Amino acid sequence: MRALAFLLVLLSALPALAEEVVLGLSKDTVSIDTSFDGSEILIFGAVKREAPIPDDPRLQVIITVAGPNETFTVRRKEKRFGIWVNTDAVEIDSAPSFYAVSTSTALGLSLNQTEDLRHRVSIPRAIRSIDAPATITDAESFSEALIRIKSQSNQYQLNEGTVSVDAQTLFRTAIKLPAALTEGDYQTRIFLTRGGRVISQYETSIYVRKVGLERWLYKLSRENALMYGLMSLAIAIGAGWAASAAFRMFRA
Numbered sequence: 446m447r448a449l450a451f452l453l454v455l456l457s458a459l460p461a462l463a464e465e466v467v468l469g470l471s472k473d474t475v476s477i478d479t480s481f482d483g484s485e486i487l488i489f490g491a492v493k494r495e496a497p498i499p500d501d502p503r504l505q506v507i508i509t510v511a512g513p514n515e516t517f518t519v520r521r522k523e524k525r526f527g528i529w530v531n532t533d534a535v536e537i538d539s540a541p542s543f544y545a546v547s548t549s550t551a552l553g554l555s556l557n558q559t560e561d562l563r564h565r566v567s568i569p570r571a572i573r574s575i576d577a578p579a580t581i582t583d584a585e586s587f588s589e590a591l592i593r594i595k596s597q598s599n600q601y602q603l604n605e606g607t608v609s610v611d612a613q614t615l616f617r618t619a620i621k622l623p624a625a626l627t628e629g630d631y632q633t634r635i636f637l638t639r640g641g642r643v644i645s646q647y648e649t650s651i652y653v654r655k656v657g658l659e660r661w662l663y664k665l666s667r668e669n670a671l672m673y674g675l676m677s678l679a680i681a682i683g684a685g686w687a688a689s690a691a692f693r694m695f696r697a
Contacts, residue, residue, distance in 0.1 A: 463496040464504070466635050466647035475622060475653045483624045486510070486651060489617035492637065502640040504613040505548070505555040509566060509636075510620055510651065512543030513629035514573070519587040535587040538574035542627040544595075545602040547618045549610045552603065557641035564643060566636065568592055568601055599623045626653050 471487035488508055498504075517540055521533040548555050552567060561567050569588065577584035595601035600623055608618040630650045637645040 549608040
């Protein structure tokens with residue numbers, strides 16, 4: 446009886462069962478061809494409830510989109526004798542090729558540090574493993590450098606305050622995908638939070654794929670590297686010959 450009473454008390458303390466996500470996507474597939482210069486995904490949904498809306502704290506929504514994980518090598522450059530040279534290098538074993546975080550308010554107000562550590566929501570938490578030599582004592586600076594480089598190319602995004610929440614029930618946002626995308630599944634997660642704690646979570650996927658000539662070249666480079674290399678060499682030789690012939694013609 447004591448165990449049953451304890452279970453009932455525990456279940457009554459969990460708000461996640463009272464509020465759940467019902468999600469929609471403008472499209473769940475992004476096609477990359479030779480003219481692809483980026484895309485925009487509209488993510489929208491509603492909150493399904495089994496109880497009245499709590500008065501306080503206010504509901505917040507966090508949406509993340511993560512591309513396939515990749516390995517990155519980050520090198521540090523130093524100026525020696527007037528020349529910039531590579532000194533240290535750190536390998537980051539697992540980091541998303543693309544990562545976007547969109548929130549309904551400031552991320553620090555939507556999610557506390559404990560929940561961020563548990564769900565790996567923020568950009569630094571999305572980078573999983575850093576393999577640094579024992580001689581490097583500031584390994585975190587290399588992951589910060591990766592974040593800075595990826596952010597400059599719009600491949601890492603922190604979009605605070607871009608998720609609209611109406612009447613604590615309907616939410617929507619638009620996430621811009623850059624032109625340089627890696628093919629694969631892009632994991633999309635939606636978190637409902639109150640007071641910095643996650644009360645509900647929903648996951649789905651957006652599939653990014655190459656089509657047409659891009660798809661054919663991609664498959665050829667993976668399945669027949671020799672043919673791909675010979676074809677690339679032939680194209681380079683042909684382009685060089687054509688440029689040389691055009692130059693001689695104009696000089697004549």
